[in-house]
Amino acid sequence: MTVRSEPVVRRRRRERGTASVVEALLWLGPALILIIGVVLYPAITLVATSFSSYSITGLRKGDAGITNYTTFLTSPDLPKVVGNTAIWVAAVVVITIILSLGLAQFLSKEFFGRRFVRWAVIVPWAAALVISSQLFRLILDYYHGILNQVLLNLHIIPQPIDWLGDPHFTLPSMIAVGIFVTIPFTAYLFVAGLNGIPGDVYEAARIDGGSPWQIYRAITLPLLRPTLLIAVVLNMIYVFNSFPVIWILNGSNPGFGNDTLITYMYKLAFRSAQHDVGLSAAAGVFNVLLILIAVAVYLRFVNWREGSKNA
Amino acid sequence: MKKSLRWGAIVAAATVTTLALAACGSSGGSSTDGKSIKVVIAEYSKDHTKKFWDEFAKTYEKQTGVELKLQVISWNDIDQQTSTMVQNNNAPDILNLNAYASYAADGLLYDSSEVLPAATKADIIPAFVKSGTYKGKFYGFPDLSSARALFYNTDLFSKAGIAAAPTTWDEFVADAKKVEALGDGTVGYALPLGPEEAQAEFAIWLFNNGGDFKQDGKWTLNSAANIKTLEFLRDLNVKDKVTQNNPGSTNRTDGAFSLFEQGKAGMVVGFSPLQQALADEHPDVKYAIAPMPSGDGAEPQTYGVTDYLMAFKKDGNKDAVKAFYKLYYQADQINKWIKSEGFLPVTTSGLKEFADDPDLKVYLDTLPNIHLTPTDDPEWDKIKLTIQQNIGLAVGDNGDPKKFLDDLQAQAEANK
Numbered sequence: 001m002t003v004r005s006e007p008v009v010r011r012r013r014r015e016r017g018t019a020s021v022v023e024a025l026l027w028l029g030p031a032l033i034l035i036i037g038v039v040l041y042p043a044i045t046l047v048a049t050s051f052s053s054y055s056i057t058g059l060r061k062g063d064a065g066i067t068n069y070t071t072f073l074t075s076p077d078l079p080k081v082v083g084n085t086a087i088w089v090a091a092v093v094v095i096t097i098i099l100s101l102g103l104a105q106f107l108s109k110e111f112f113g114r115r116f117v118r119w120a121v122i123v124p125w126a127a128a129l130v131i132s133s134q135l136f137r138l139i140l141d142y143y144h145g146i147l148n149q150v151l152l153n154l155h156i157i158p159q160p161i162d163w164l165g166d167p168h169f170t171l172p173s174m175i176a177v178g179i180f181v182t183i184p185f186t187a188y189l190f191v192a193g194l195n196g197i198p199g200d201v202y203e204a205a206r207i208d209g210g211s212p213w214q215i216y217r218a219i220t221l222p223l224l225r226p227t228l229l230i231a232v233v234l235n236m237i238y239v240f241n242s243f244p245v246i247w248i249l250n251g252s253n254p255g256f257g258n259d260t261l262i263t264y265m266y267k268l269a270f271r272s273a274q275h276d277v278g279l280s281a282a283a284g285v286f287n288v289l290l291i292l293i294a295v296a297v298y299l300r301f302v303n304w305r306e307g308s309k310n311a
Numbered sequence: 312m313k314k315s316l317r318w319g320a321i322v323a324a325a326t327v328t329t330l331a332l333a334a335c336g337s338s339g340g341s342s343t344d345g346k347s348i349k350v351v352i353a354e355y356s357k358d359h360t361k362k363f364w365d366e367f368a369k370t371y372e373k374q375t376g377v378e379l380k381l382q383v384i385s386w387n388d389i390d391q392q393t394s395t396m397v398q399n400n401n402a403p404d405i406l407n408l409n410a411y412a413s414y415a416a417d418g419l420l421y422d423s424s425e426v427l428p429a430a431t432k433a434d435i436i437p438a439f440v441k442s443g444t445y446k447g448k449f450y451g452f453p454d455l456s457s458a459r460a461l462f463y464n465t466d467l468f469s470k471a472g473i474a475a476a477p478t479t480w481d482e483f484v485a486d487a488k489k490v491e492a493l494g495d496g497t498v499g500y501a502l503p504l505g506p507e508e509a510q511a512e513f514a515i516w517l518f519n520n521g522g523d524f525k526q527d528g529k530w531t532l533n534s535a536a537n538i539k540t541l542e543f544l545r546d547l548n549v550k551d552k553v554t555q556n557n558p559g560s561t562n563r564t565d566g567a568f569s570l571f572e573q574g575k576a577g578m579v580v581g582f583s584p585l586q587q588a589l590a591d592e593h594p595d596v597k598y599a600i601a602p603m604p605s606g607d608g609a610e611p612q613t614y615g616v617t618d619y620l621m622a623f624k625k626d627g628n629k630d631a632v633k634a635f636y637k638l639y640y641q642a643d644q645i646n647k648w649i650k651s652e653g654f655l656p657v658t659t660s661g662l663k664e665f666a667d668d669p670d671l672k673v674y675l676d677t678l679p680n681i682h683l684t685p686t687d688d689p690e691w692d693k694i695k696l697t698i699q700q701n702i703g704l705a706v707g708d709n710g711d712p713k714k715f716l717d718d719l720q721a722q723a724e725a726n727k
């Protein structure tokens with residue numbers, strides 16, 4: 001038996017070293033084709049489109065050089081849109097993280113009905129964003145919305161509020177909905193992170209006489225750091241790219257006063273007077289670069305490598 | 312081990328081939344072999360549009376032996392999807408849209424001499440031939456039309472002590488104030504100037520004040536009559552306060568019409584599909600229809616809309632496209648379609664056929680003299696988008712109607 005098994009092991013090793021290029025390509029093929037088809041090809045098309053000039057019908061008229069970029073960057077609406085985007089991403093991500101940290105603590109405790117509460121938290125995430133957004137559009141409606149009715153009946157407000165039309169309330173309303181739909185994913189990320197912290201660390205801390213707040217600050221938060229990093233980075237990207245919430249809640253408002261870069265990009269292509277896919281593609285390239293830079297700056301700022309080494 | 316490696320490689324190879332084939336399949340299809348045509352239709356209603364066109368496709372296929380690939384797309388998405396089709400060199404053969412001039416200007420379309428029977432062209436109401444003609448050639452073949460008129464809630468009017476529909480703008484404001492004064496969330500006039508169809512609302516008011524978008528081939532967007540009209544509309548909101556909350560953010564279908572359907576609005580500018588919706592879903596709303604009140608003392612003007620069925624030039628599709636129009640403009644097809652959607656005819660023969668419908672009489676009489684927007688100018692396609700996106704800002708508290716129209720005029724002239 002032992003004599004016979006030895007050559008098998010040797011053969012296996014030899015095969016590993018000499019797999020032919022063709023064989024390797026066949027193995028990598030499906031993944032490569034997916035990457036090329038789903039990531040690379042659209043990216044190249046986007047960049048090519050951004051350097052082309054298009055008719056309103058979508059017909060390519062020729063090369064545009066960098067005019068799409070200069071037109072986009074000098075657009076009078078851009079500063080407002082960038083400002084909206086910054087407020088939208090920062091507010092949604094920060095508030096979501098804070099609320100989710102609390103919620104995750106709550107969800108990781110044993111209590112009666114925990115299973116039910118966990119399901120209840122995950123439902124908004126399972127529902128399609130478009131449906132959640134439409135639902136909120138109904139809830140926040142000026143004439144028929146339930147929120148105005150409740151607040152009026154409780155005499156909290158003297159007259160109905162135009163949550164989605166009044167410039168003072170539109171962005172805050174959208175941020176509230178954005179937080180609502182972002183919390184489930186984030187909270188569950190933190191629940192998983194909390195479950196990964198070994199119980200004996202807490203036991204040791206308690207024996208040393210640490211108060212709950214001290215324990216939270218000195219043990220939970222540092223050990224949760226990798227999860228926190230992931231939550232912030234993923235949410236930054238998700239929230240930045242979030243289209244349905246803003247598109248639907250801001251749908252009947254004129255102008256670009258409540259748009260973020262993502263909805264602005266769509267409007268440039270299909271709804272604005274420019275109606276120009278080339279210009280919109282330039283906006284798309286700008287968006288990708290902007291979010292990459294934002295994430296890189298954030299990772300640099302929190303010293304990502306060191307953080308993961310400690311963890 | 313070796314055996315399973317080989318087997319795995321075969322599976323991998325098969326996957327690669329399948330994916331590659333799938334990729335080819337989706338990118339092909341830009342050329343036409345005369346065996347099939349792609350027809351893209353806008354969804355006028357959930358219940359009727361697809362039903363009619365499915366039947367139409369069957370009849371067409373039986374007659375010609377050419378397969379009709381039907382795509383029904385909602386109004387919200389159709390512009391984006393067709394633009395993407397053209398961009399990917401995968402245009403439809405027949406496209407149903409509310410604009411055509413930009414496509415004609417890009418040289419993408421057949422004109423009537425190539426695909427439309429001469430008798431059909433002669434049958435189409437001259438006003439629509441004119442609006443479908445770009446640089447002397449008829450490209451925008453109308454599929455149906457609609458005309459707007461003033462709808463008023465007779466219950467609210469009698470409660471407010473108003474006997475008849477207003478005929479002047481002063482009467483209109485006075486009546487709207489009386490209805491508004493009824494309280495309980497009632498609004499005098501439901502004014503939709505949100506992005507959905509703002510150009511239509513603006514158009515009907517300015518036509519009834521002696522204004523126009525274009526006159527004698529020149530843009531007249533910031534004419535005195537137009538500025539006065541937009542200032543009047545802003546005053547309805549800001550000064551007279553007889554509109555619903557925030558008209559600049561109110562769309563037509565889910566905003567203004569829905570208020571009228573709930574009996575909460577005294578007046579709204581409507582069209583025949585609203586009549587159909589009121590009859591089907593809100594039979595308790597009592598209303599009547601009147602011509603628009605006049606701002607300049609002239610006869611009331613009717614604003615109309617027509618959508619188009621245009622044909623894209625492609626190698627080998629001419630006969631199939633010709634056969635399509637021949638069938639579509641047969642009285643039993645086109646009029647069945649227009650009736651099922653609750654719109655108005657576009658042909659003289661259709662006018663006769665619809666003449667005995669009492670519900671439509673108020674529109675039909677005005678149809679031959681109807682006022683249309685300048686859809687025959689490609690520039691209008693962009694002007695329209697600016698009006699839709701931005702006019703709402705001009706009627707708000709901080710809005711400036713004159714500046715908005717001056718900017719609009721500058722935009723039109725800059726691109727000339």
